[in-house]
Amino acid sequence: MNTIADLLARDQAHLLHPLHDAALHEHARVWVSGQGAILTDADGYEFIDGLSGLWNVTAGHGRSELVEAMRKQASTLAYASVYSGSSNPRAIELAEQLATLCYPSINQFFFTSGGGEATESSIKMARSYWKLRGQPTKTKVISRVEGYHGATLAAMSATGLSPYWPLFEPRVPGFLHIPSPYPYRYEAPNGESQGIAAANELERAIRREGADTVAMFIAEPVQGAGGVIVPQDDYFHRIRAICDHYQVLLVADEVITGFGRTGQLFALAHWGIEPDIVQFAKAITSGYFPFGGIGISDTIADTLRETGRPWMHAYTYSGHPVGCAVAIRMLRIIKDESFPEQAATKGRRLLNSLRSALGNHPHVGDIRGKGLMCAVELVEDPASKQSFSADRKIGIAVNREAVARGLFSRVKGDCYLLAPPIVTTESQLDKAVDIVAESVRSVLS
Numbered sequence: 001m002n003t004i005a006d007l008l009a010r011d012q013a014h015l016l017h018p019l020h021d022a023a024l025h026e027h028a029r030v031w032v033s034g035q036g037a038i039l040t041d042a043d044g045y046e047f048i049d050g051l052s053g054l055w056n057v058t059a060g061h062g063r064s065e066l067v068e069a070m071r072k073q074a075s076t077l078a079y080a081s082v083y084s085g086s087s088n089p090r091a092i093e094l095a096e097q098l099a100t101l102c103y104p105s106i107n108q109f110f111f112t113s114g115g116g117e118a119t120e121s122s123i124k125m126a127r128s129y130w131k132l133r134g135q136p137t138k139t140k141v142i143s144r145v146e147g148y149h150g151a152t153l154a155a156m157s158a159t160g161l162s163p164y165w166p167l168f169e170p171r172v173p174g175f176l177h178i179p180s181p182y183p184y185r186y187e188a189p190n191g192e193s194q195g196i197a198a199a200n201e202l203e204r205a206i207r208r209e210g211a212d213t214v215a216m217f218i219a220e221p222v223q224g225a226g227g228v229i230v231p232q233d234d235y236f237h238r239i240r241a242i243c244d245h246y247q248v249l250l251v252a253d254e255v256i257t258g259f260g261r262t263g264q265l266f267a268l269a270h271w272g273i274e275p276d277i278v279q280f281a282k283a284i285t286s287g288y289f290p291f292g293g294i295g296i297s298d299t300i301a302d303t304l305r306e307t308g309r310p311w312m313h314a315y316t317y318s319g320h321p322v323g324c325a326v327a328i329r330m331l332r333i334i335k336d337e338s339f340p341e342q343a344a345t346k347g348r349r350l351l352n353s354l355r356s357a358l359g360n361h362p363h364v365g366d367i368r369g370k371g372l373m374c375a376v377e378l379v380e381d382p383a384s385k386q387s388f389s390a391d392r393k394i395g396i397a398v399n400r401e402a403v404a405r406g407l408f409s410r411v412k413g414d415c416y417l418l419a420p421p422i423v424t425t426e427s428q429l430d431k432a433v434d435i436v437a438e439s440v441r442s443v444l445s
């Protein structure tokens with residue numbers, strides 16, 4: 001009774017899934033174990049974990065150090081609140097360590113159970129900051145098309161992927177989106193740098209809305225779920241300058257990019273700028289414990305401190321001792337195993353191999369990536385960048401072929417996404433590339 005078919009029959013009777021889609025779920029795998037970059041399903045088949053779970057399992061499966069950190073902390077103190085009036089040593093140590101590792105101006109941290117809660121926390125932090133500074137009308141949130149910031153109601157309203165909205169409207173008022181810098185598709189006016197033009201979309205939106213109404217701009221340094229969209233090198237510089245000029249807080253959503261994935265510990269370091277708020281989750285515990293959080297700039301922290309007013313935002317599991325213990329152990333792994341450097345080196349290999357294998361394919365429009373996150377965008381006609389019509393479901397077909405060959409990942413439309421664990425071996429990376437190439441050829445021969 002433990003084959004995939006048996007398990008799925010019971011699953012379908014009682015389990016509602018994130019992004020629940022009964023038709024898609026017909027072909028679901030049921031995972032029973034993992035080791036390194038390999039996942040094993042209930043029928044005993046092995047797959048390369050092409051998206052590190054959901055971008056989070058950077059240290060790979062079966063890490064006994066993380067399990068031991070969890071066991072040790074749970075057997076000493078499994079839970080205690082960190083609401084004001086309580087604390088625990090692991091939460092204190094984790095915040096201390098993050099202060100030394102994160103952007104220099106960010107030294108104070110609030111912990112959550114994941115990325116969506118981190119987005120909620122950033123929004124509430126930004127709004128409260130402006131209220132405490134005597135500018136209560138600064139409440140709006142600007143984000144980007146193709147951005148993903150979570151699925152709770154306010155996070156969903158910041159998310160710029162429209163399929164997430166219709167069943168749950170109305171969205172929270174005061175949220176608006178500007179275009180993504182999307183190098184493959186963004187059209188800058190003649191002669192203008194694409195990155196500067198895309199960043200100037202933010203200035204236009206702030207001026208249109210009125211700077212006195214805008215609290216924050218939130219952006220993933222590399223858009224992940226939206227299709228691994230890597231911005232132009234001049235984009236975030238200009239964004240920082242615009243945020244400074246109009247007094248709009250810059251929130252870096254590093255839920256995917258944080259802790260090494262792109263080749264830097266935190267990804268805005270690629271472009272030499274710092275955010276006012278950084279949010280993180282996923283790789284901070286490599287998925288071994290649901291955990292996330294935000295870090296705030298000294299300016300914001302000073303404002304909170306000086307006013308002394310209670311900040312009425314809270315989660316029961318904020319600063320969870322077991323989550324903090326796993327995160328602390330994970331920070332050691334990241335350092336000892338040089339995760340940012342590994343991600344940079346392996347990411348270059350992955351991107352170059354994908355380009356060699358598929359660069360000349362007549363339906364490959366773009367192959368892009370930064371560190372160990374890549375995407376292959378399939379199009380009807382590379383010359384015009386014309387997409388396939390959605391009802392052909394090309395991305396889903398390619399993904400199905402890849403699964404049949406032993407690579408498990410996700411697609412966004414017709415973009416095949418790859419972000420395997422940082423511990424993935426070179427031969428596993430090469431195999432993943434072979435599978436993507438064969439799968440594309442078999443669907444689009």
Ligand SMILES: Cc1ncc(COP(=O)(O)O)c(C=O)c1O
Pocket residue numbers: 054113114115116117119148149150151220224225253254255256281
């Ligand atoms: C950039 C980003 N922000 C926020 C989230 C939401 O995180 P969670 O699913 O833990 O709520 C995600 C999840 O993929 C993400 O990629």
